[in-house]
Amino acid sequence: MKLYEFIVNPQARSGLGMLTWNTLEPELKKRRSDYRLYLTERKKHAEKIAAQITADGQEHCIVVLGGDGTVNEVINGILDPGKVTLGYIPIGSSNDFARGLKLPVPAEKALEAILNPEGVVQIDLGVLEKNGERRRFAVSAGVGFDAAVCHEVCVSRWKRILNRFGMGKLTYAVVALDRLIKDKPVRMTIRTDDGTEKTFERTYFAAFMNLPFEGGGFKFCPEASPKDGMLDVVVAHDLTPLKILFLLPLALLGKHTGFREVTIFRCRRAGIFTEKPLALHTDGEPEFPRKAVAMEISGERLSVIGGTKAAANRKIS
Structure with a gap:
């Protein structure tokens, strides 16, 4: 048995x-x-x-x-x-x-x-690597705004309140509105395993997705598959706070992907470099901010x- x-x-x-x-x-x-x-x-x-x-x-x-x-x-x-x-x-x-x-x-x-x-x-299984430490993830890992939201959700009183009414996932939306006021976009460079280097001047976040959803149902990478040996990467950049408010509801349906401020690509491994330490997360669990990290599909x-x-x-x- x-x-x-x-x-x-x-x-x-x-x-x-x-x-x-x-x-x-x-x-x-x-x-x-x-x-x-x-x-x-x-x-x-x-x-x-x-x-x-x-x-x-x-x-x-x-x-x-x-x-x-x-x-x-x-x-x-x-x-x-x-x-x-x-x-x-x-x-x-x-x-x-x-x-x-x-x-x-x-x-x-x-x-x-x-x-x-x-x-x-x-x-x-994906892996976030920082300062020689490796952390697995099954859903996604993120750098920047989405990670900062995850950090705050972990300690938010709204999470406890909304959980009592069975609406806990709305915590992410409530906290996201608050972070829009606090967080400023930064310059981010991403180098992928095929030798490509992309620099985004005003970046809010980059999410490295093994599954399509994160943050309580936001379909950031609709085509992400946990069986293809690849990470689907979404980068939100050159956005105004007002445009972010417009795009977040669309992201719940996966309808945000056609906008020029949303860049999506695939890779097996990527190095991420930012001008200042940014918040990190693996599957919504906070990690200490860093200026340089790597993401990859582990092979496991x-x-x-x-x-x-x-x-x-x-x-x-």
Whole structure:
């Protein structure tokens, strides 16, 4: 019988994590599923738990109950992604990992898809590199405005308030309006692995996408695929605050890509250089600001249990 290693963030979505687990565990017991439970207690604890689980070098099925940030911690703790099958029960504010892979969002349906899977999808993992340190990401990594929004969302009182009404993803929109006033565009140069160098004089942000969505449903790179060995890059530049306000709603639909102030391209690796340190994020999790970083597709792949035949590309034995 398969052993499921559940890593549960009880504080996800302002305490909904524990309530959700208490709802799902009776079903596991009813089915006599073989499982272990690990409850996270603090920031980065899920990373340590995943490292402990995978330290034996054996194959494991790890199920994450939490938000995109908890997934990010787990994939950074896994010692060998090739030996892990990941299940996901999304209860975060953004749920871009589930949205991008077409995984079921209601907790009961997500658990059912994990216990009776139609297949798995093998996804690429990206890496942000700074000062010799490497941080994996599954959804996206960003430099500038979008990362600054992620930083502020993590501590925003609006997130707690809106989560109570099931509207947590609106936090990103509220915080974005505030950051538009505070943040000024900067000069950014991006050098890609094919030798191309692009310089943008007035840049608000650059996002390096493994999946189409970030920030609670903004479809920044509609064609991004986690299976093509490439990062889709979107750069927002030479924009006025008013034009940004116009483009953000369009980005929810992926209809922003035709504007000259939005540049989209693909690469396997890129170096990013800015005139001053800018905020960074991996899957919405803040990283310390830097003037120079690198992004790449790592070559590692992770098997994720799919919820539909459209999302899955390999049967589970």
